[in-house]
Amino acid sequence: MLKNKKIIMGITGGIAAYKTCEIVRRLKKLGAQVIVIMTQNAQKFITPLTMETLSENEVVTEMFPEKRMVGVRHVNLANWADFILIAPATANIIGKMRAGIADDILSTVLVSTKSPVLIAPAMNVNMYENRIFQENMEYLKKLGYLFIEPGTGALACGTGKGRLPEPEVIVSEVIKLITGKNDLEGKSILVTAGRTEEPLDPVRYISNRSSGKMGYAIAEAAQRRGAKVTLISGPSNLSIPGNVNFIPVKRAEEMYLAVKSHFGKTDALIMTAAVSDFIPNVVSKDKIKKTSEKIWLELKPGRDILKEMGKLKKKQILVGFSLETEDEIENSKKKLEEKNLDLIVVNNPNVPGAGFEVDTNQVTLIDKKGKVEKLPLLSKQEAAGKVLDKVSGLMKK
Ligand SMILES: Cc1cc2nc3c(=O)[nH]c(=O)nc-3n(C[C@H](O)[C@H](O)[C@H](O)COP(=O)(O)O)c2cc1C
Incomplete structure (x- = not known):
């Protein structure tokens, strides 16, 4: 060899x-x-x-x-x-x-x-x-x-x-x-990573625990395999991979606009970002005063970026990440269909070593034909390689 x-x-x-x-x-x-x-x-x-x-x-x-x-x-x-x-x-x-x-x-x-x-x-x-x-x-x-x-x-x-x-x-x-796997040479790949932060007032926000590690690993690996990579990332402490077009965003709406503006010229969109499902209905212009009374937060559903891109999709390969803690395979299959995806990567944060913040992940890949491939616990770099192998295969079809 x-x-x-x-x-x-x-x-x-x-x-x-x-x-x-x-x-x-x-x-x-x-x-x-x-x-x-x-x-x-x-x-x-x-x-x-x-x-x-x-x-x-x-x-x-x-x-x-x-x-x-x-x-x-x-x-x-x-x-x-x-x-x-x-x-x-x-x-x-x-x-x-x-x-x-x-x-x-x-x-x-x-x-x-x-x-x-x-x-x-x-x-x-x-x-x-x-x-x-x-x-x-x-x-x-x-x-x-x-x-x-x-x-x-x-x-x-x-x-x-x-x-x-x-x-x-x-x-x-x-x-x-x-x-030298150079199978993504000449391809344009759009990756989203990390969490989004939704302001409640000028000093507070609601968010989630996504570190961005999975998405950054995918962006880095895709770039190494020859792709032109754009990484749209929510707040993250990770260092920006070399040779990628990096677009920092905070709110889900900003991420949506950035994805939409790049989607037309991309060959594959890989959405690893943990986009807020719910966002505050009203953002207070002033800091919400501390009080001894209960207060109520009214949340409204956020944008489903993947679903929106699924509607706009022409030739693009669309990959979603699904985080489920129960019935993960069935629920993910439903998402794949509803959002018009080509591949869904399922992870369950309750599996030891998988999900947010850690360096490893245990994922299951489900494709459009319903083929389910459960991978062992891998480093996020290795898992990124497996996802890209699939994307590369789908691009050849
Ligand atoms: C028993 C022993 C084990 C060591 N193991 C490591 C090690 O695993 N990693 C490391 O960075 N330095 C280790 N060091 C320190 C390096 O040997 C030391 O920094 C040295 O200057 C490295 O020189 P080099 O980089 O030119 O080989 C160890 C030192 C000793 C005495």
């Missing part, structure tokens, strides 16, 4: 370095040529001898080796690689990359390369949550560096987010990126 692909595997000084033996072994088995570059600190965790044996290549550890070779080594290595994987990636190498520091052979190759770079961060949860580290990561994402999300679970010190994903997960991501 990776026959003759040239991969540089950068290993840095994290406890998960031991897992890289298995990654290199698998890449070799798939036919890739692998050159391992290890930082000085990585060598405290595993030996170059192990990596040399597994990669069947000399391991690169020095910027200025005693035995000088002809040519500029870091530039040659950077040019040689079709793809660079850094696993595990320490907080240190990510900080250096963000700053453009080139003070050893790995960081210098990284500054010199034009090839795609996939970074697999792994570290203690406090390091992972560190705000400077998070900012560094977001900055690199915006520049187009690829990241594989660490897992959550037992770490060398404590538990939490920061675990290097299992070798097979990393290798399958490498395969996907190298063999």
Whole structure:
């Protein structure tokens, strides 16, 4: 599958370095040529001898080796690689990359390369949550560096987010990126994400708990697969994916107007946004005064953006997300029909690990023919990939 692909595997000084033996072994088995570059600190965790044996290549550890070779080594290595994987990636190498520091052979190759770079961060949860580290990561994402999300679970010190994903997960991501799904090339995809906020008065609003994670993951993945993506998002704390046309909105009506104005020129609309079903009937111009009496809020139904687009639909593929806590399949099938959708993605927030705010989702896909496909608990990135596989298939029909 990776026959003759040239991969540089950068290993840095994290406890998960031991897992890289298995990654290199698998890449070799798939036919890739692998050159391992290890930082000085990585060598405290595993030996170059192990990596040399597994990669069947000399391991690169020095910027200025005693035995000088002809040519500029870091530039040659950077040019040689079709793809660079850094696993595990320490907080240190990510900080250096963000700053453009080139003070050893790995960081210098990284500054010199034009090839795609996939970074697999792994570290203690406090390091992972560190705000400077998070900012560094977001900055690199915006520049187009690829990241594989660490897992959550037992770490060398404590538990939490920061675990290097299992070798097979990393290798399958490498395969996907190298063999390059470009199936959405030339397509225009409109994604809505997050919640809407409906004002009650100048300081208060009603809303819901949608974080936007699912929609942002879809927008990012669609863009990576070659689509021209417009992301219309309600308020969200997530960083805006690189290379997407981003339209921030607050109220459901603003989202409706933004969707409507783009719908005509779109090939697919994927509505993940949790749009308010009910909105205040009257918005007070002044702050509603605090009182010891009960007050009544009068709510009216909000706009059903998906249904409206279902009526306007010509050739567009229309995908809805349905959040149901009971009879989810039957209710979702009804929605699919009523709203003239091509696909509905059902999630039940009561399933552990699914729904709002979390990084994973367990979804069921239902198509127009009534075919029901229940997927296992996946990361939102993986679930996004599955939804896009379906959209891509529907576009070909
Ligand atoms: C036992 C041990 C385990 C470590 N594990 C990690 C880790 O998993 N992730 C990380 O970012 N740093 C970890 N560190 C800290 C890094 O080794 C340290 O920041 C180092 O400067 C990284 O250098 P490098 O990025 O050049 O390899 C660990 C240090 C020790 C002593």
